[in-house]
Every structure is written in structure tokens, then in C-alpha cells.
Amino acid sequence: MQQAIAETADASSRTIGFIIWRTKAILADCESTAVELPSRATLYRLFDKLAAGTHATGSARTRRSINARPSGPFGEVPASAPGELMQIDSTPLDVLVRLDDGIAEKVELTAMVDIATRSITAAVLRPTTKAADASALLARSVTPEAMRPGWSEALRMSRSVLPHRRLLSIDERLEHVAARPVIVPETIVCDHGKVFVSHNFRASCRYLGSNLQPAHKATPTDKGTIEKTLGSVATLFAQFVAGYTGSTTDRRGRRLEDGRLWSLPELQNLLDEWVIACWQTRPHDGLRDPEAPTRAFSPNEKYATLLESCGYIPAPLSGEDYVELLPERWQAINSYGIRIKRRTYDSPELTPLRRQHSGVAAKKGLWEIHHDPYDISRIWVRDRRNRWITVFWKHLHRVGVPFGELAWDRACEQVPSGTEEQIADAAAALLRRAHDGPAEQKDHPARPSRRDRRVAARTRATAADRPIPEPPAEPPHGDEADTDLAEVIPLGLFDPLANPWKRP
Incomplete structure (x- = not known):
């Protein structure tokens, strides 16, 4: 019966009847001759005595906690100064x-x-x-x-x-x-x-x-x-x-x-x-x-x-210390910039570092990059002078609010073979649908799924208290920014032989 009780340490909780049945099975496997068992009431009293303090038929969580305790006397590491332990x-x-x-x-x-x-x-x-x-x-x-x-x-x-x-x-x-x-x-x-x-x-x-x-x-x-x-x-x-x-x-x-x-x-x-x-x-x-x-x-x-x-x-x-505490990864800086999970980051400051060796032989010449899992709008690249270069996402202007890896991964699942622009649009649409809430059935019969709303809710919950200031509304690349064209005023042809003092 002690062996049967010990077997319940990591197993699911069962009744006393199962322990008694398991005891009989162990006896049948170990003894060559039949063993005469006492009465059922005696077996119950024996179980109460052997299982005292083990929670053999109680909560499995409590039973695992009791079994994890050390067999010897408890001890503790002394700490006599704040922060020592x-x-x-x-x-x-x-x-x-x-x-x-x-x-x-x-x-x-x-x-x-x-x-x-x-x-x-x-x-x-x-x-x-x-x-x-x-x-x-x-x-x-x-x-x-x-x-x-x-x-x-x-x-x-x-x-x-x-x-x-x-x-x-x-x-x-x-x-x-x-x-x-x-x-x-x-x-x-x-x-x-x-x-x-x-x-x-x-x-x-x-x-x-x-x-x-x-x-x-x-x-x-x-x-x-x-x-x-x-x-x-x-x-x-x-x-x-x-x-x-x-x-x-x-x-x-x-x-x-x-x-x-x-x-x-x-x-x-x-x-x-x-x-x-x-x-x-x-x-x-x-x-x-x-x-x-x-x-x-x-x-x-x-x-x-x-x-x-x-x-x-x-x-x-300082702010640089906060960047030091963010998760890091090591990647190469290519001609198009840096690509992380189908997202492309680029900046003019990366020009002298493109396709170059970082000087860190232990990382095979890759560059140290720190990123925030709750805000994918930018990353930080450490240059050779140990300074941080802030690099923005190329398609940041497609999404009006910052979001994290959770929303991006969900958008990738919805557009498995899409381009980076399509995934960015899908992520923006996910957040917009979840923010707008359920619409009228006759106008919008397709309601966002519970998982979409959960992803959007978690994203906004963690993006509300980021210590880094919000990025600009448009990326630093002027050729990709959405700007309104100014009015074009045509200029006349220049005649070098004409009298400049003559009025038109």
C-alpha cells in the first residue's frame, strides 16, 4: 500500500478504492502464493494511517507541492543588505x-x-x-x-x-x-x-x-x-x-x-x-x-x-539603458536594410554599414539589434562606435497606431502568402475592426472573431505604457511618404538674346 500511495505523487487524484485495488495488484505481481487480505474496513484504517499528510486522494496540486519539499530541515540563505539577494x-x-x-x-x-x-x-x-x-x-x-x-x-x-x-x-x-x-x-x-x-x-x-x-x-x-x-x-x-x-x-x-x-x-x-x-x-x-x-x-x-x-x-x-535591456538579435545589414519576420527596416544612417562586417567574430560579423516586442515600429542597431541607431519600419505609415509582435503574427496567419505591404494592411485592418466593434448585421454581416479582438485588446493594453515616445506619423524616407502634391506653376522659356530691361 505504501508503494501504491507513492505512485500517486505525479498522477491524477483517485479514491481510496483505487489505492486498495492497486495494492492487491502489486501483491499479485510480487507474491508467488496468495496473500490473505484483511477486511475492507481494516484496509481503510491502514490507508488512513499510511496516507497521513500525503494528500493521496486530495488535491493533485497540493500533493505535488508536498512531494517537492526537501526531506531535511528547512534552511535559508541569509541576506543582511538590501539587494544582496x-x-x-x-x-x-x-x-x-x-x-x-x-x-x-x-x-x-x-x-x-x-x-x-x-x-x-x-x-x-x-x-x-x-x-x-x-x-x-x-x-x-x-x-x-x-x-x-x-x-x-x-x-x-x-x-x-x-x-x-x-x-x-x-x-x-x-x-x-x-x-x-x-x-x-x-x-x-x-x-x-x-x-x-x-x-x-x-x-x-x-x-x-x-x-x-x-x-x-x-x-x-x-x-x-x-x-x-x-x-x-x-x-x-x-x-x-x-x-x-x-x-x-x-x-x-x-x-x-x-x-x-x-x-x-x-x-x-x-x-x-x-x-x-x-x-x-x-x-x-x-x-x-x-x-x-x-x-x-x-x-x-x-x-x-x-x-x-x-x-x-x-x-x-537613461534612454540608452532602456534600449540595452530590450531583447537582442544578431543579423546582417543588407542593401535593402534589415528584415525581421517579413518586416523591412531601413534608414540612411545604415548606408556605411550595409554588407559590412560588424567586427564581432563570435557572431560571424553580424550586427547587434535590439527590438521591443510590444512596438514593432522601430529597432535599434549598435554601430562600431557603440552608439545606437534608431531604424524605423518602412511601412509604418500604413498603420496609424503602434502594435506588437502578437498582432503581426496574427496578420501573417491571415495572409500566409502575402507581401509585406499586404500584411501591414491586414494588421491595420485587424486593429481597426476590433476598435470599431460589432456593426449592424445588415451592413457588416462578418463580425471579427474573438481571437482577433483578443489580439487587438492585448496589443493596445501593452502599447499604452511604453516609455519610448511615439514615432512620427510618417517614416523618415521621403520617397515613400504620403504627401499632397503642391500646385505646379509653369515657367517660361529663357531667351538669352532678349533685352532683360525690356518690359513684357
């Missing part, structure tokens, strides 16, 4: 948001927590988490949180327990910011999700001087602090938000999609305000001083205490 993870947030065109969907929460102070240094909501979002967390962690319209004055850093005056003398960025610590990560612990083990996130960590430490596979206890923190966000914040779905389907209410739901930017603003107003000022049981074990400190209080011994070094980020 941080953990990052992503999980679905149990809240429905209202995207464009009325689409109601759950979003993913990606957050990073500091072990020494238990501070949530950054939290980002996205329809689907990408490597660029994980890199954005690093940028937000080292950037002060500015005060926003509608926030209470009590949330200012100058009104908190943080040593604002002393920090302001070191970092001028802290003059009008909210009470959230600015922490530069030294070591980041993550799981093996493709977002965190991607080349882009590793490159972003190297650029900021942070060490990336992947946890053991299928071992959530290696990053238990962020796991518990994300669970606390669900119990302390998510369940109070309109559109809360519950952690499982049996806890979900009815007709939540028809209720009043927040948009993604609004929910992000609420989450940021909650982190500053509630989480950073809430006493944490894991923040106790050995000299005062009866008192639990808040993350801001612990940060202010550790700041006395660790100090503070500002790490301001």
Missing part, C-alpha cells in the same frame, strides 16, 4: 481585467522581492509575460516610483520613515517620489521559466551587474519568499478587486465578465498604489530584530535600518 517569479493574477472591445481576461503578475527587507521593488501586469517584461522589472527596481495624480500626499517618501533628506542629498531623483525603496539587485534567484532563463534576461542582468541564480528544477522551496509574496498579493489585494475569480474554478463566481472590471492600466496603477500604501508599511513577521524579537518591522522600517550600515549608491538609467 532577491527573488523573481511570475504567476496568473486571479482578477479579470477589461481589455479593449470588451474582452475580459486574466493577466499575469511578475514581481521581484528583496529578501533582506521583504520589499516588493517592482510588480508588472501583462496579458502574457515576455522577456522584455522581466527586464523592465530590473529597470523599475533601480528607478524611483514617481507620485501620480490622485495619490494621497501621505504616500510621499518625505512623509514616510525612509530617510528622505539624507537620500535626497545623494540622489536628486528622490525629490518627488513615493515611499518605495530603490534597490539595486546583486543576486537574483529565479525558476526555469523560459522568460527568466532567456538570453535577453541574462544579458539584462549582466548589464546591471546582477548575478542570476536559477533554482533547482521543480523545487519552489528554493524561492519560497517570492512564492509566499505572490500568494499574499492574492489574499491581501486581489480578492478586494472587482472581477476577482478565486484561485480555482470551484471558487469562481458567476457572470464575472458582465460586471464592472478595471482596465489593465487602471489595475496596474491600483497595484502600484497598494504596494506603497499597504505592503511597504505592513509589519512583516519575517522582519524581526534579535534584540527586539517581539516587534515586527515593516519593509520600509527594515530598509531604513539596514541603510545605516550598508549605505546607498544611486544607479540612474
Whole structure:
């Protein structure tokens, strides 16, 4: 029976009757002679004793979590300074948001927590988490949180327990910011999700001087602090938000999609305000001083205490630093420019680099290119002098609003053998149909599919808060811009023998 219970570790949940049947099957395979089994009631009592604490017939999720725990005593890596050890993870947030065109969907929460102070240094909501979002967390962690319209004055850093005056003398960025610590990560612990083990996130960590430490596979206890923190966000914040779905389907209410739901930017603003107003000022049981074990400190209080011994070094980020954190790829610069997923990017500044060797032998002479998956309007190319060249999409003038890879891939599916111009027109038509909404049946019988509306809604949700300014309305190539022709005024023929002083 112990063997039968152990077999349920990764299997689906079954009843006690199945465990007893499996026990009999194991006995029949192992014993050469028949074994007399006790009564059914005795087998049930034996199961209750052997399966205690295993959840053999309970939740499969709980059973896997229990089996993943280490057999020995629990331990933890000590952290005595802010940023010395941080953990990052992503999980679905149990809240429905209202995207464009009325689409109601759950979003993913990606957050990073500091072990020494238990501070949530950054939290980002996205329809689907990408490597660029994980890199954005690093940028937000080292950037002060500015005060926003509608926030209470009590949330200012100058009104908190943080040593604002002393920090302001070191970092001028802290003059009008909210009470959230600015922490530069030294070591980041993550799981093996493709977002965190991607080349882009590793490159972003190297650029900021942070060490990336992947946890053991299928071992959530290696990053238990962020796991518990994300669970606390669900119990302390998510369940109070309109559109809360519950952690499982049996806890979900009815007709939540028809209720009043927040948009993604609004929910992000609420989450940021909650982190500053509630989480950073809430006493944490894991923040106790050995000299005062009866008192639990808040993350801001612990940060202010550790700041006395660790100090503070500002790490301001510029626009070029943001480009450094974007996903990279290596490609050649051809005579027509750079082509990425059937899109062509070109600029006059690429002329001296066309068909040239970049000088990077490890990449076979290819050029380093950074791109934003949420905005395909431009890319950035690093030249030989380590400067960034902004290169725009040639057919940007065909689409009135910026969009990302999700909308482009959907347009490619609709026009599988089309040209670049046709795909651009299809992407623009997709966004326009989803924005206009369903029309009257007699005028437009073909209504956009739910997938088209979902793609458009996710695109606008992620394009609304991009930190890079919007591109110009037309591309830098004058020969391709749509311009109105001026009135043509004909000139007379020049007669070199005519008297110039003679009136006509």
C-alpha cells in the first residue's frame, strides 16, 4: 500500500478504492502464493494511517507541492543588505481585467522581492509575460516610483520613515517620489521559466551587474519568499478587486465578465498604489530584530535600518539603458536594410554599414539589434562606435497606431502568402475592426472573431505604457511618404538674346 500511495505523487487524484485495488495488484505481481487480505474496513484504517499528510486522494496540486519539499530541515540563505539577494517569479493574477472591445481576461503578475527587507521593488501586469517584461522589472527596481495624480500626499517618501533628506542629498531623483525603496539587485534567484532563463534576461542582468541564480528544477522551496509574496498579493489585494475569480474554478463566481472590471492600466496603477500604501508599511513577521524579537518591522522600517550600515549608491538609467535591456538579435545589414519576420527596416544612417562586417567574430560579423516586442515600429542597431541607431519600419505609415509582435503574427496567419505591404494592411485592418466593434448585421454581416479582438485588446493594453515616445506619423524616407502634391506653376522659356530691361 505504501508503494501504491507513492505512485500517486505525479498522477491524477483517485479514491481510496483505487489505492486498495492497486495494492492487491502489486501483491499479485510480487507474491508467488496468495496473500490473505484483511477486511475492507481494516484496509481503510491502514490507508488512513499510511496516507497521513500525503494528500493521496486530495488535491493533485497540493500533493505535488508536498512531494517537492526537501526531506531535511528547512534552511535559508541569509541576506543582511538590501539587494544582496532577491527573488523573481511570475504567476496568473486571479482578477479579470477589461481589455479593449470588451474582452475580459486574466493577466499575469511578475514581481521581484528583496529578501533582506521583504520589499516588493517592482510588480508588472501583462496579458502574457515576455522577456522584455522581466527586464523592465530590473529597470523599475533601480528607478524611483514617481507620485501620480490622485495619490494621497501621505504616500510621499518625505512623509514616510525612509530617510528622505539624507537620500535626497545623494540622489536628486528622490525629490518627488513615493515611499518605495530603490534597490539595486546583486543576486537574483529565479525558476526555469523560459522568460527568466532567456538570453535577453541574462544579458539584462549582466548589464546591471546582477548575478542570476536559477533554482533547482521543480523545487519552489528554493524561492519560497517570492512564492509566499505572490500568494499574499492574492489574499491581501486581489480578492478586494472587482472581477476577482478565486484561485480555482470551484471558487469562481458567476457572470464575472458582465460586471464592472478595471482596465489593465487602471489595475496596474491600483497595484502600484497598494504596494506603497499597504505592503511597504505592513509589519512583516519575517522582519524581526534579535534584540527586539517581539516587534515586527515593516519593509520600509527594515530598509531604513539596514541603510545605516550598508549605505546607498544611486544607479540612474537613461534612454540608452532602456534600449540595452530590450531583447537582442544578431543579423546582417543588407542593401535593402534589415528584415525581421517579413518586416523591412531601413534608414540612411545604415548606408556605411550595409554588407559590412560588424567586427564581432563570435557572431560571424553580424550586427547587434535590439527590438521591443510590444512596438514593432522601430529597432535599434549598435554601430562600431557603440552608439545606437534608431531604424524605423518602412511601412509604418500604413498603420496609424503602434502594435506588437502578437498582432503581426496574427496578420501573417491571415495572409500566409502575402507581401509585406499586404500584411501591414491586414494588421491595420485587424486593429481597426476590433476598435470599431460589432456593426449592424445588415451592413457588416462578418463580425471579427474573438481571437482577433483578443489580439487587438492585448496589443493596445501593452502599447499604452511604453516609455519610448511615439514615432512620427510618417517614416523618415521621403520617397515613400504620403504627401499632397503642391500646385505646379509653369515657367517660361529663357531667351538669352532678349533685352532683360525690356518690359513684357
